[in-house]
């Protein structure tokens with residue numbers, strides 16, 4: 467009996483020391499806050515709009531470009547090598563495919579990146595240079611998130627936007643991962659194999675909380691942009707159903723209010739005169 471108790475205690479202690487458990491624990495509250503952001507709530511309620519999704523893709527592009535560039539750059543670093551899974555996890559190419567689907571071939575000229583997203587990518591590049599061991603915190607936050615709630619969100623997004631196929635939704639698909647749950651287990655065990663000093667471990671845990679905070683700020687910034695864009699279009703058209711599917715040029719948010727109004731009016735008039743009543 468005593469031996470069983472001792473084994474149990476040792477197992478609990480070992481679990482407590484696991485980076486994967488510690489990181490989950492310290493980010494628990496942040497995860498709840500991230501889930502409750504307006505953007506994530508729209509997803510969960512099945513009300514995500516095309517505008518929201520397109521703007522999210524723009525930010526994800528900026529984020530994964532920086533994250534994957536820094537993961538590649540540090541792939542031999544002892545804290546990065548165990549959790550380096552480009553074949554299974556890399557998202558940049560899928561995001562680019564989705565952007566091309568929604569914005570067309572010249573998507574690079576149209577994408578909009580809010581200030582909070584710029585701050586996030588700047589931080590990723592900074593730690594890639596100065597503290598590569600912190601990359602584990604960012605890779606965990608994004609990739610394990612994509613493999614968890616992200617799977618459900620993909621199906622919801624498809625329904626909400628009325629997309630007929632999986633086109634535009636490559637971001638959510640992980641063809642190199644046959645079982646997300648098993649892969650997450652492997653990923654956690656690799657995280658736990660990373661050797662860190664006490665100071666580095668604390669740094670990684672703090673960075674994970676910061677990673678969630680960056681995501682929350684990106685979602686909030688993005689939602690502000692969505693409100694401006696959607697209000698603008700709603701004010702200039704009586705056909706709100708059409709407006710939902712109209713192509714919104716990325717640069718529209720950078721123009722003056724007067725120009726935005728004129729452009730909005732032009733889009734609405736063009737739509738009405740073309741007699742498009744359904745999408």
Ligand code: HEM
Nearest residue numbers: 490500501506507509510606607608610611614615678681
């Ligand atoms: C609509 C919003 C979201 C929903 C519904 C959601 C839901 C979930 C669910 C169900 C899990 C699995 C929990 C488990 O296996 O114990 C999970 C895990 C996770 N989520 Fe989210 N999530 C959302 C947003 C986010 C966001 C915005 C991020 C970060 C940017 C994120 C990061 C994570 C991470 C890192 C995990 C793995 C936790 C672990 O096992 O250590 N999630 N999420």
